[in-house]
Amino acid sequence: MTIAYLQLALSMVLTGINVVVGKLLAEALPVPLVVFLRCVLATAVLWPLARRMDGPVAVPRAVLGNLALQALFGTALYNAALLAGLRLTTALEGGLVLATLPAVVAIGGALLLRERLPRRQWAAVVLAGGGMAAITVARAAGGADGSAFGNLLIFCGVLGEAAYMLLARRIAGRVPVITASFWMQAFSALVLAPFALPWAGEVAALAEPRIGGLLVFHAMTASVLSLLFWYAGMKRVPAGMAGVFTVFLPGTAALVAVTLLGEAFTLVHVAGFALMMGSVAVATWPRRGGNA
Template identity: 70%
Template sequence: MALVGANVGVAKLLAEALPIPLIACLRCILACLVLWPLARALEGRVRPGRAALRNLALQAVFGTAIYNAGLLAGLRLTTALEGGLVLATLPAVVALGSAVWLRERLAPRQWLATALAAGGMAAITLARLDGGAGGSPLGNALVFCGVLGEAAYVLLAKRLAGQMPVITASFWMQAFSALVLLPCALPGLGAAVALAEPRLAGLLVFHSLTASVICLLLWYAGLRRVPAGVAGLFTAFLPASAATTAVVLLGEAVSVVHVLGFGLMGGSLLLATWPARASR
């Protein structure tokens, strides 16, 4: 999640130079080129069943197509810092989804942690009223659409966890993602000449290897060990690292209210993951 957040700033730089569908499609293709030989070498030949393939295809639609479309389109209108704060609602959406859809029981402190994480969204409005504006309501709304897609992806991935080897599942998810995005990416293919610039090409490679390879492998492996509701709360790392990237890499200004919003998310994470007292 920290790596995904760091990619918010990178995605903003890429979105300013390349069409959004092209960025997402190239990212998935590059990831497949890495994941395919890795899966064959470490996990051998695996034939996923129809139900697993259907689940992975849905993950591609929600977690790649909808998430990236919402995020990248929104980042063209809003700041990376405010986009990261909108992403702070992800733990709340995932926790609610895991309780309603996966029937996972959340402890009272997890509900409280979810409420604290959702407080990051309110910080955007307060920051704008406080003079720390620079974002866009439409841009923030588009990023939130991406949040809904990412939340659906998290829940679908949890439902699949343990049914397929991690690297193989990651490969199929990226392959389906490339197929979903290809029709939208083809009209903007000519813009790929901009990748002749080494800096831009390097950003795309970094974006692909971290967001579509390393993050997926870590996420699928982690979901085998923790409930989806708890995993969703760790998405609080996403807006925190997005804000750090926005300030350090893009030079965006941060207000006191922004800091308060991230403080709420930090408290949310501590509350959700603090070891429970052993019963006597």
């Protein structure tokens, strides 16, 4: 179980690091081009990986349609909104906004899938809202370099990722994970191609080792390694317990943003961080029994 815990934690740590990496890439390249190239690189790696680990898989047409929607919301919208938002706001605040994901998924499940929302899930929603309010207050008070509009864009990305997770429940177990990921990345590349092509001339910036290396790291860790680590850990850890490890995402994003980018971590950010972590813990901590 220790190895499984480490795999889950590493998956979320890599995701948190990529908040900062995404910000650096968004400052160097047009957002549509970054997301498109990330999808192309991930597809090139996932195709042989899926063939080797999953073997030939006949994916039903209905499942392909669902995967296309997951790609649209969970890959294209999420990444485009995240990177666009990170051009305006700080990586620190971006990571905190991403911590609202468990609460948003809980609300989506209640509204769209008619799932019962226990009291503690409502508590998680309130805590997440308090965390968002705290970082907004910090920005308005001039104690941070964030942006309300940038944070809003990242929250739109959270909505896209939540839609992806809810759609994934419809086809859970019908397609192997790596095969499903390959199709989602391929569909995403097709969706993003028309938006990326006008910026094709900017590819020359990848000749700079720093930018090219960041893009490869971004694609391989966010779209391949994080996925493999997460599902490897999920094979041995109950879903409820696995959700607890999402605390590593905003925690890592905040740590890297403060130490490497020198972003200010104000007292209001401390309050927002505490509320966000409380929200994630309340939303994902496994229940001992009952629905309270």
